[in-house]
Amino acid sequence: MGNARLRSIHVHPVKAFRGFAPREAEVEPWGLAGDRRWMLVDDGGKVVTQRQRPHLALAAAEPLPGGGVRLSAPGARPLSVPVPDSGETVTVEVFRDKVRVTPAADEAAHAWCAACAGAGTRLVYLDDPATRRPVDPEYARPGETVSLADGYPLLLTATASLDALNSLIARGDHAAEGPLPMDRFRPNVVVSGTEAWAEDTWSRVTIGEVSFRVAKPSGRCVVTTTDQDTAVRGREPLHTLGRHRRHGGKLLFGQNLVPLNRGTVRVGDPVTVDG
Numbered sequence: 001m002g003n004a005r006l007r008s009i010h011v012h013p014v015k016a017f018r019g020f021a022p023r024e025a026e027v028e029p030w031g032l033a034g035d036r037r038w039m040l041v042d043d044g045g046k047v048v049t050q051r052q053r054p055h056l057a058l059a060a061a062e063p064l065p066g067g068g069v070r071l072s073a074p075g076a077r078p079l080s081v082p083v084p085d086s087g088e089t090v091t092v093e094v095f096r097d098k099v100r101v102t103p104a105a106d107e108a109a110h111a112w113c114a115a116c117a118g119a120g121t122r123l124v125y126l127d128d129p130a131t132r133r134p135v136d137p138e139y140a141r142p143g144e145t146v147s148l149a150d151g152y153p154l155l156l157t158a159t160a161s162l163d164a165l166n167s168l169i170a171r172g173d174h175a176a177e178g179p180l181p182m183d184r185f186r187p188n189v190v191v192s193g194t195e196a197w198a199e200d201t202w203s204r205v206t207i208g209e210v211s212f213r214v215a216k217p218s219g220r221c222v223v224t225t226t227d228q229d230t231a232v233r234g235r236e237p238l239h240t241l242g243r244h245r246r247h248g249g250k251l252l253f254g255q256n257l258v259p260l261n262r263g264t265v266r267v268g269d270p271v272t273v274d275g
Helices: 054-058 107-117 160-171 236-243
Strands: 006-010 024-028 038-041 058-064 068-074 076-081 089-092 096-101 123-127 154-158 189-192 206-208 211-221 249-259 264-265 271-273
Touching: 006 264, 054 107, 068 107, 076 107, 107 123, 154 160, 154 211, 154 236, 160 189, 160 236, 160 249, 211 264, 236 249
Parallel strands: 154 189
Antiparallel strands: 006 189, 024 264, 038 123, 058 068, 068 076, 089 096, 096 123, 154 249, 206 211, 206 271, 211 249
């Protein structure tokens, strides 16, 4: 582990959209600053992701000063959306969680998202990540909260584990689909210089000046089979994960992290395992 480093950082301002890869990012208790503070919901108030609409992989979101976002997608005119200043909130569903969020104030934002993702789709913002949504109590400590990510503040993946997975795919039934890039797994932090699957044994890890508790392995879904450049779906990596990385009914790749302190992480930071 002496050569383990932070290889890359990934922030997705709008859940399910393409993100960006900064050289550094502030770590807040609920995740990387600006990560997954926005998301789409349908007319029933349920989250809309690439699970149902894989073409969202082609939409992109860039951060604006103050927390707003600039939305872009093929065939659509880019649109800048500011943080809503209204205190009005609505309740939406993020999988099993009920979360209070603030709708985008500009109707143009909802129209843009409906054109991109389907009629009835609306854009919402998590105004107060410190109080709105607790981490899954089965794996959380008191007071831990999360943004609009699937369930935990950060997702860590390792390049050595992806290399090992790609080797398994190359020997499997759908070898032509590999090798897969890391963006299939939509991580926040990617580490290099470890052994394959070493992260399975970690309970606490420090990246630069920030320490994290390793909450649980990440169970993967159909989004990982979606090419993030074309939105075309295949069989991998779920087919191979199902054969080699199945545990308790889940197909595992990556680890969910909870920050233990605030700070800044930077590409190239040393990664140390504390437990």
